[in-house]
Amino acid sequence: MKKLIFALALSFLLLGQLLVVAPAQAQCVMCKAQVEAARAERDDYDVAGLNKGIVYMMIVPYILMGTIGYFWYRRTHPKRTAVA
Template sequence: MLKKIFLSIAISILSTVSLFAQCAMCRATVENNISDGSSAVGAGLNNGILYLMVMPYIIISSIVYLWYRKTQKEKQALSI
């Protein structure tokens, strides 16, 4: 069961298309900079937003993995 969950999570992470989301303020800033001819600010904002979005998922998945590994070691210690 747990292998299926990890497999489905891995498939969903690896098969995603690049996502770009912006708040209203960020969007207005990007639109103003693009009209001035600078598109580097928009790419930087998108990368920052994606970085902030991904970090909680990495932290939570790391905690879940460590918890799972600990419980597996405890089960092996009890079965011996």
């Protein structure tokens, strides 16, 4: 029963990730278009800040999912005691 619940939860999680990815890709395309337009207007336009911001936004979901996975693993796998 636990395996079935785990499989269903994992399936819903992966499905949710697939549904969330599409708007994120479209937003990145819009950001790129805006930066290219701003660069065409001004030659000294710096995009380093925008690139760092995109990287920070990409890191947050991985940290959240890693933290949830870590606590889930700790909860489902109890500590093993050494047998003397």
